[in-house]
Amino acid sequence: MLGRLANDARLRQGAAMQFGGRTLIIETASEACSVALFDAGKCIANDHRELGRGHAERLIPMIDALPAKGRADRILTSLGPGSFTGVRIGIAAARALGVAWGVPVLGYPTLALVAVRAWDPAPRPVTVCMNGGHGEWFVQNFDPDNTDGPVRSLTPKAAAETDAKGVIAGNRAKEFAGLLDDDRVALDLLPDAGFAHRLDETRLSLDLSPIYGRAPDAKPQSLQAAKP
Template identity: 60%
Template sequence: PLIASLPGKGKADRILVSRGPGSFTGVRIGIAAARALAFAWGAEISGYPTLALVAAQSPQSDPAAPVTVCMHGGHGEWFVQNFGADMLPEGEVRSLSPEAARDACRHDAIAGNRANELAAMFGADSGKTSVDLLPDARHAMLLRPDHLSSETSALYGRAPDARPQP
């Protein structure tokens, strides 16, 4: 009902969807809904990594500066990924303990919903700046074209907890 109440009944020619990492159920529901709408409307669908969106919407990225994104990851861990001044990832997203996240942080600018905690681990005189951010799909147009992919499978950022029995 909410989508149908939008202008043009919400129909879009292109749908962008976060691939994660994030809430296991939330990411999967978002991807399933985006795929269903793309199919129903004959729309193009593109997926993007959540941490790339946080990096792009960080005020520290304007003017362009490298940024470390640090987000809550569950199980007492944080999702961490470093991005260069060009906003390209400098490695894969990792799910790390807070202490390991500190070791993985390569940049003075830190963004994400665990940015303040990560920056505090370095001390007040470290030169680290932090901004508490959540991904906001309204800013998806800030993403670089190479962040967008026709691939829409979920990015989990960590190995599954469940293991198949032999």
């Protein structure tokens, strides 16, 4: 059974990003803003910057600086969870370019990109832990066979009680590992568009709805009006 899963994982990694044309990747869900251009599954240009803020002002110039101004046969954009504003900026830019170029736009889960970035030297189970909101973390388990756990927004205390994998990756990985009694490998990583070739094509979706990972802060007016 383990041998079959390992073989399936190798096949999936080998089949990742097998699109024959050019693919533009847009990643804006965290403090990092990154873009990459792939041709037949190979990265030919990558710009990754840790901005904190200012994605809206930097994103289009970064795309414009890519070969052929980033022109591609399809576009992949991050769906989150992460920064609400950052996710919306990326989706809006991808949609606009998709219309202008007449090409399809697909989304991918941000935490999955962090997980596959941690697949070095080989695919392995990973727990991704990224900054959420209101003092919480976005936590999700990933396995090479694509049997992912659910995305959860947890307090650090609640996260420490979960079944974390031996490798923890993300911008809160070190804090998470520090809460656990045993030794874990902690990789301080942000999502980077240049690693999108490791994403399995099955993770891509035509549904560009953001993945928020937790309930919105604002309540609908109808619910507010119902309060006594």
